[in-house]
Amino acid sequence: MPTIVKLFSPQETSQHDTREDCWIIVDGKVYDVTEYLDDHPGGDDIIVSVAGKDATEEFEDAGHSKTARELMKSFCVGEVDPSPPPPPPEPQVNSGGTTSVFSQLLLSWRPAVPPQQLWVVAAAVAVAGVTVAAGLLYSRRK
């Protein structure tokens, strides 16, 4: 019967990063060493310092014996999921047709003038409007 291996994303593994909940990654395998911390001959602090992370380098640097490598198998809870994380969700687009094109245009519209200068444009439009109105009134009176 095939063995079912539990897969954990690096992000999920990184959440187990405390003395009370301590996971490490060594050679792509995930180990829950929380219960072993007090018994570790190298001390608990050294393992807690790599909690939630890939500790392959630190583990190898310590030159662990065959016995240590056999022992660690009992703490293995799964493997790191090799598949890349899913891409961020696409922005929602309507099912098609003109409405969606218009809403897309509206959503993407940005004024060409920076917001802090909009009042200058508004004032210019107002002055132009008053001038035209005054001109019309004047020409009618003649």
Ligand code: HEM
């Ligand atoms: C499941 C994981 C681990 C197990 C089962 C384990 C087990 C052991 C064992 C049995 C020893 C005694 C020496 C030997 O037999 O090799 C040891 C020593 C040591 N371990 Fe670990 N270890 C683990 C993870 C780590 C990690 C992640 C680090 C480093 C971040 C580390 C650092 C050390 C050091 C520095 C020593 C040497 C202590 C000394 O000789 O003074 N170990 N470990």
